[in-house]
Amino acid sequence: MQVTRFPSRASGFADRMSGFVAHLRMNGMRVGPKETAGALNALSLIDATDAGQARRALCAVLAGDAEDWRRFDDLFDSYWFNAGKQREGSAKSAHVRVQSAKPMIWQQQDKAQDDVQSGTDQPTTPDPGEGEAEGLDGRLIATRTANLSRRDLRELMDDEALNKAERAATSLACAIRDRRSRRRKQASKGPALDLRRIQRASLARGGEPIDLYRRTRPPRPMRIVALCDVSGSMTVYSRVFLAFLKGLIGSGTEADAYLFHTRLMRVTDALRDHDSLRAAGRLSLMAEGFGGGTDISGSLEQFVSGYGARALNGRTIVLILSDGYCSSDPQALGAALARIRRKARRIVWLNPLKGWENYQPIAASMQAAEPYLDAHLPANTLAALAALEPQFRKL
Amino acid sequence: MTLSDVQNGLAAQGYVADDRLAMALHLAQALGRPLLLEGPAGVGKTEVAKAMAAWRDTRLIRLQCYEGLDASHAIYEWNYQRQLLAIRASEAQGGASEAQLFSDEYLLKRPLLEAIGEEKPPVLLIDEIDRADEEFEAYLLEILSDFQITIPELGTIKARVRPIVILTANGTRDLSDALRRRCLYSFLDYPSRETELAILQARMPEIEGALARQIIGVVQALRKEDLEKTPGIAEMLDWSAALAGLGVNDLAQARDEVQATLVCLLKTAADYDAAPPEVMDRLIGKVA
Numbered sequence: 057m058q059v060t061r062f063p064s065r066a067s068g069f070a071d072r073m074s075g076f077v078a079h080l081r082m083n084g085m086r087v088g089p090k091e092t093a094g095a096l097n098a099l100s101l102i103d104a105t106d107a108g109q110a111r112r113a114l115c116a117v118l119a120g121d122a123e124d125w126r127r128f129d130d131l132f133d134s135y136w137f138n139a140g141k142q143r144e145g146s147a148k149s150a151h152v153r154v155q156s157a158k159p160m161i162w163q164q165q166d167k168a169q170d171d172v173q174s175g176t177d178q179p180t181t182p183d184p185g186e187g188e189a190e191g192l193d194g195r196l197i198a199t200r201t202a203n204l205s206r207r208d209l210r211e212l213m214d215d216e217a218l219n220k221a222e223r224a225a226t227s228l229a230c231a232i233r234d235r236r237s238r239r240r241k242q243a244s245k246g247p248a249l250d251l252r253r254i255q256r257a258s259l260a261r262g263g264e265p266i267d268l269y270r271r272t273r274p275p276r277p278m279r280i281v282a283l284c285d286v287s288g289s290m291t292v293y294s295r296v297f298l299a300f301l302k303g304l305i306g307s308g309t310e311a312d313a314y315l316f317h318t319r320l321m322r323v324t325d326a327l328r329d330h331d332s333l334r335a336a337g338r339l340s341l342m343a344e345g346f347g348g349g350t351d352i353s354g355s356l357e358q359f360v361s362g363y364g365a366r367a368l369n370g371r372t373i374v375l376i377l378s379d380g381y382c383s384s385d386p387q388a389l390g391a392a393l394a395r396i397r398r399k400a401r402r403i404v405w406l407n408p409l410k411g412w413e414n415y416q417p418i419a420a421s422m423q424a425a426e427p428y429l430d431a432h433l434p435a436n437t438l439a440a441l442a443a444l445e446p447q448f449r450k451l
Numbered sequence: 452m453t454l455s456d457v458q459n460g461l462a463a464q465g466y467v468a469d470d471r472l473a474m475a476l477h478l479a480q481a482l483g484r485p486l487l488l489e490g491p492a493g494v495g496k497t498e499v500a501k502a503m504a505a506w507r508d509t510r511l512i513r514l515q516c517y518e519g520l521d522a523s524h525a526i527y528e529w530n531y532q533r534q535l536l537a538i539r540a541s542e543a544q545g546g547a548s549e550a551q552l553f554s555d556e557y558l559l560k561r562p563l564l565e566a567i568g569e570e571k572p573p574v575l576l577i578d579e580i581d582r583a584d585e586e587f588e589a590y591l592l593e594i595l596s597d598f599q600i601t602i603p604e605l606g607t608i609k610a611r612v613r614p615i616v617i618l619t620a621n622g623t624r625d626l627s628d629a630l631r632r633r634c635l636y637s638f639l640d641y642p643s644r645e646t647e648l649a650i651l652q653a654r655m656p657e658i659e660g661a662l663a664r665q666i667i668g669v670v671q672a673l674r675k676e677d678l679e680k681t682p683g684i685a686e687m688l689d690w691s692a693a694l695a696g697l698g699v700n701d702l703a704q705a706r707d708e709v710q711a712t713l714v715c716l717l718k719t720a721a722d723y724d725a726a727p728p729e730v731m732d733r734l735i736g737k738v739a
Contacts, residue, residue, distance in 0.1 A: 086628060090632070091632075094482070094484075097482060098478050098482060101478065101482070102454060102474070102477070102478075108470070109454065109474065112471045112474035113474050115471065115474075116471070116474055116475035116478050116479075116486075116635045116637055117478065117635055120628070120632070120636055121489070121636070122489055122622075122638050124636075125636060125637070125638040126638070241519070242521075256531075259531035259532065259534075260531050262535065262538070357677070361677065365622070366624075395679070
């Protein structure tokens with residue numbers, strides 16, 4: 057075991073502990089001075105010279121949720137055992153390392169991605185990197201131009217379009233947000249009197265109904281769970297779709313976003329991150345394997361058996377953004393969708409290919425999927441994305 | 452009280468706690484802070500509280516959360532009927548003082564107030580907190596950080612002793628950061644093979660070693676299968692009890708009994724279909 061090297065400026069153990077808390081904070085855990093005090097307090101109650109005990113005690117005090125709890129061991133080692141020295145250094149320059157490790161799609165569109173992350177409130181300045189990105193997309197289009205009857209999403213990669221995609225997502229989310237329950241629930245203000253509670257409260261007043269209680273229909277917001285395909289065949293759409301996801305997450309609805317290619321990852325928190333640079337870094341770390349093959353059924357199964365338990369309920373709309381080209385067994389896709397179907401209210405498949413002329417869902421996986429879908433809608437143009445709103449009102 | 456006391460104490464109650472959980476429980480008592488336990492269903496989150504109460508020989512006060520739970524069900528309420536009766540009765544005898552009506556006698560204590568009023572630190576179990584509304588979480592904040600409750604007619608009631616508070620959550624919804632920050636945290640996962648074997652032996656010493664290892668092997672393998680509801684520890688114990696009740700000594704020799712008792716482990720029709728005799732044969736073959 058290596059001995060912890062204290063930095064020369066560290067004045068003592070408390071200083072070192074606050075360094076540890078800062079280290080955790082830098083790695084995305086929500087801890088502050090109160091936790092530092094709590095940690096020192098906890099160490100005074102145990103045999104702090106036993107590393108195992110100290111580790112477990114600090115974990116109980118400092119971890120806030122399941123993810124923190126799983127990552128804690130690594131973070132602990134990296135700080136206290138100087139597995140640390142390099143890793144700490146690299147954590148500071150994480151973005152540099154991240155960029156070099158970025159798959160193609162992120163390197164080219166990194167700058168634009170930052171704009172997407174920072175949302176609509178920042179003035180969008182024309183940036184020099186953009187032209188190149190478009191050029192790249194242009195080259196990609198050239199091979200398939202014949203297939204396009206209308207302007208396809210992949211042509212519309214400028215910031216304006218991304219903002220539009222975000223706005224489309226926001227209005228879509230708003231369209232389904234405003235649902236009210238049919239039941240009434242007690243509330244401090246409301247149109248109807250709650251006779252039962254009034255009568256109950258009148259007991260305290262000798263049977264005179266003096267305190268009036270009211271009832272209202274509480275909002276029952278629909279939730280959106282969006283699963284976005286980022287495999288090779290979807291590369292050209294993925295930026296707009298990411299902007300779309302960002303819009304969904306930022307719309308104030310309960311929304312959850314996932315990306316998948318051969319695996320599935322949750323990106324809700326990354327998209328919600330206010331620090332756009334860090335968000336881009338986090339997304340690209342997750343994006344390893346972007347632009348590769350697709351395993352839709354595997355990813356969906358992973359979703360149902362993992363996140364699905366929490367994310368799905370009777371008020372959830374599941375959005376799947378994918379072209380349905382999939383290397384896995386179509387039967388498995390059907391089975392996975394059937395499982396989602398049982399837990400969620402609606403499944404909507406947004407297919408960029410559907411907007412093409414003469415498109416038939418001949419891909420075996422799409423055929424297997426169709427029976428389980430409530431709607432199979434085109435999403436190849438921004439207009440198509442915006443036109444989804446009335447469709448969603450009906451759901 | 453030291454860490455090993457916690458572990459031994461719980462072990463004496465037949466609860467096998469791993470090191471991290473034992474540490475969290477030890478700190479929860481020593482620091483007087485609530486402990487938030489998360490994890491999949493059936494890994495013994497609620498059971499911890501019961502074992503703690505039995506070990507400390509104190510009351511277990513349980514508050515089961517549900518949607519729409521409010522302060523009058525969780526904290527306190529005045530017993531209006533009794534107050535009215537008291538007024539009527541005293542009218543006949545000539546006037547009662549109003550102060551009397553708002554005294555302890557007419558207060559209906561709900562779990563949270565009860566926990567604060569105890570002489571000996573009770574174990575307060577707030578079960579499935581994520582089922583309650585967010586407003587209720589806000590009520591809890593005052594109680595969990597200061598251990599006091601304000602009743603307008605009586606004033607603020609401070610806890611005489613700090614109860615041991617255990618909150619459990621299943622991940623129905625995300626808990627607020629404010630609540631998480633007030634709690635110590637521990638995540639309970641499905642136990643390892645050794646731990647689960649220890650649990651089975653602690654709970655059912657009458658099951659012999661060979662069979663116990665077989666049972667644990669099958670259950671652990673079954674958890675790796677693609678199931679909708681993964682069997683937890685409670686299911687494993689049910690199944691063991693069922694097998695023991697049927698007088699099974701060797702799973703490989705009792706295929707019919709195994710298939711018949713699978714209802715203890717698998718709780719949905721799809722899961723039941725996913726474990727036909729061939730699959731069970733394979734699993735048992737692996738561990739036998």
